[in-house]
Amino acid sequence: MTTDPIQLLPADYFVTTHQFTKAVHRDQYPSIDPASPKLSQKGKTVIVTGASQGIGKAIALAFAKADAARIVLASRSGQKLGATKQELLKINRNLDVLVLPTDTTSEESVNHLEETVKSKFGIPDVLVNGAGIWAGGDTIIGESNPKDWWTDFEVNVKGSYLMCRAFLRLVGLEKEATIVNVNTWGMLSTGPVGTSYPISKLALARLSEAIPSAYPKVSSMNYHPGMTVTEMAELHPQVLHFCKDTVELPAGTAVYLASPHAQFLSGRYMSANWDVDDLEAKKDEIIEKNLLKMDLKGEFGSAVATTPFSTTVLYPAKEGAKFDMDYLLSSHMPLAMKHWAQYGLKGYEITQYEPIGEQKPLYSAQVVMKWDRPESVEMAMRAPEAQIV
Numbered sequence: 001m002t003t004d005p006i007q008l009l010p011a012d013y014f015v016t017t018h019q020f021t022k023a024v025h026r027d028q029y030p031s032i033d034p035a036s037p038k039l040s041q042k043g044k045t046v047i048v049t050g051a052s053q054g055i056g057k058a059i060a061l062a063f064a065k066a067d068a069a070r071i072v073l074a075s076r077s078g079q080k081l082g083a084t085k086q087e088l089l090k091i092n093r094n095l096d097v098l099v100l101p102t103d104t105t106s107e108e109s110v111n112h113l114e115e116t117v118k119s120k121f122g123i124p125d126v127l128v129n130g131a132g133i134w135a136g137g138d139t140i141i142g143e144s145n146p147k148d149w150w151t152d153f154e155v156n157v158k159g160s161y162l163m164c165r166a167f168l169r170l171v172g173l174e175k176e177a178t179i180v181n182v183n184t185w186g187m188l189s190t191g192p193v194g195t196s197y198p199i200s201k202l203a204l205a206r207l208s209e210a211i212p213s214a215y216p217k218v219s220s221m222n223y224h225p226g227m228t229v230t231e232m233a234e235l236h237p238q239v240l241h242f243c244k245d246t247v248e249l250p251a252g253t254a255v256y257l258a259s260p261h262a263q264f265l266s267g268r269y270m271s272a273n274w275d276v277d278d279l280e281a282k283k284d285e286i287i288e289k290n291l292l293k294m295d296l297k298g299e300f301g302s303a304v305a306t307t308p309f310s311t312t313v314l315y316p317a318k319e320g321a322k323f324d325m326d327y328l329l330s331s332h333m334p335l336a337m338k339h340w341a342q343y344g345l346k347g348y349e350i351t352q353y354e355p356i357g358e359q360k361p362l363y364s365a366q367v368v369m370k371w372d373r374p375e376s377v378e379m380a381m382r383a384p385e386a387q388i389v
Contacts, residue, residue: 011244014227018185018271020292021278026226026245031276032252034062039252039259041066044125046258047117048073049104049163052080054230055182055250056130060084062251063126063258064091070121071095074102074113075131096121104131104159114166126258127167128180129160129204134232136196149196156200161207168215178258181208181222182250185271194236205269205294212267219266221257225250226272245273268292309374313367317353323364325352332389333367339385344376345369 010016015024030036046063050056052075061084063071071088073081078101085097098120103109117124135151137144164179171177187201204222211220226245227233233243253272256262262276264283269292279286286292315323333348349368353361371377380386 006238007241009242011242014185014242015273018188018224019273020271021274021282023275023278024273025249025275026273028246028248028252029275032249032256034065034252034255038261039066039255041068041126041255041258043069044258045070045117045121045123046072046126046128047113047124047163047167048128048130049075049102049159050130050132050182051075051084052077054232055225055228055247056128057084057087058247058251059128059130059182059254061087061091062248062255063128064088064095066255067092068126069096070098072098072100072113072117072121072124074100074104076101076103104163105154107162110162110166114170118170123170123172123175124167124177126178126180127163128182128254128258129163130182131159131163132156132182132201132232134194134197134236136194138194138236138238140192141195144196152196152200153203156197157203157207160204164207164211164220168211168218171215171218173215174217176217177219178263179208179211179218179220180254180257181205181220182225182254183208183222183269185224202294208269209267209293219263221262221265221267222269223250223253223257224269224271224273225253249273265292269294309371309376311369311371311377313369314363315365315367317361317364323352325365328365328367336369336389339389340380340383343380343383344372345380346372 015026033039041063046068048056048060048063048071051060051073056075060071060073073084075081078099081099081101085099088095088097098117100113100116102113133152133155136149160181167177167179181204183204184198184201186198187205190198208220208222211218226249227239227243228245228247228250229240229243233239250272253276256276257265261280264287265279268286270279317323329350333350337345337348347370351366353363353365355361
């Protein structure tokens with residue numbers, strides 16, 4: 001029997017390889033204890049999707065412990081949501097709980113949720129997109145089932161988008177609010193199999209980043225919830241070896257992200273395994289260096305590609321006239337360089353054409369002028385110095 005090489009890795013492999021803070025955690029700790037006064041959600045209305053089981057349910061329970069006033073439970077399973085509601089009321093008897101069976105991939109279903117929340121609770125304060133799926137299978141793309149593969153995008157991307165859209169329509173541009181998207185470290189890399197899940201989660205990360213640019217008063221962040229034993233994990237037994245985190249870890253982290261202490265992470269990614277006190281200590285560095293955002297690594301721009309655009313001037317050969325190459329080399333082009341460098345002329349190359357046998361060239365010379373960008377040419381030609389050149 002062949003052992004999957006991934007099983008030979010230590011159980012904390014994905015915790016340590018993605019470690020950003022000095023300390024890491026696999027269970028709830030005081031700084032993310034939802035019952036802590038520091039993380040109080042008193043008076044707030046919270047919407048949690050995927051609240052019927054697993055991490056989503058644990059998040060709903062955590063917000064009840066954080067003294068939220070109203071919690072909306074959403075998922076496809078109304079029966080399981082009823083059980084979640086009873087657990088919430090055991091924690092906080094005064095909590096107002098609204099159970100809304102919802103298909104987050106259906107615009108009609110999410111619109112119904114939006115209208116019901118507005119009529120029952122008014123404007124919400126927090127949305128946690130906990131609904132997620134990994135249905136695309138563990139095959140290479142060529143052997144994948146298109147329907148299953150795309151299901152991950154329907155739930156992880158479209159479903160989250162529709163919920164964010166509904167929430168933002170309720171919140172508007174003037175109210176401070178928070179969106180927390182449950183994501184995965186898997187979006188940071190892709191492998192040969194199981195591609196639909198990380199790729200769809202990468203799109204969710206970009207959605208999280210986009211929201212604050214249009215809604216500056218809405219904090220939007222996405223986070224890796226750790227690796228816990230859930231129904232979804234059990235469908236992919238190869239990952240169970242790493243699932244040593246408790247559900248209380250991502251649950252407490254979600255409440256922390258909805259607190260004022262975490263607002264500097266808006267538009268960014270974090271992991272529930274990371275120590276939030278260490279994160280706060282690195283706040284200035286994170287902001288100044290624009291860390292924890294999706295980016296393309298490399299060197300780009302005019303500093304690297306200093307001559308991305310060029311223009312060519314051809315000097316026609318004239319019968320009976322000698323072309324003054326010396327003047328072009330020693331006077332004319334140095335003059336052009338002197339006056340047009342300020343407008344983006346970076347350099348030039350001159351080629352002189354010689355007769356091929358008895359065949360005379362059509363042109364005496366060619367000058368290729370190299371500019372930092374296309375717009376520079378028009379700027380130079382319109383400048384007063386153009387008449388001199």
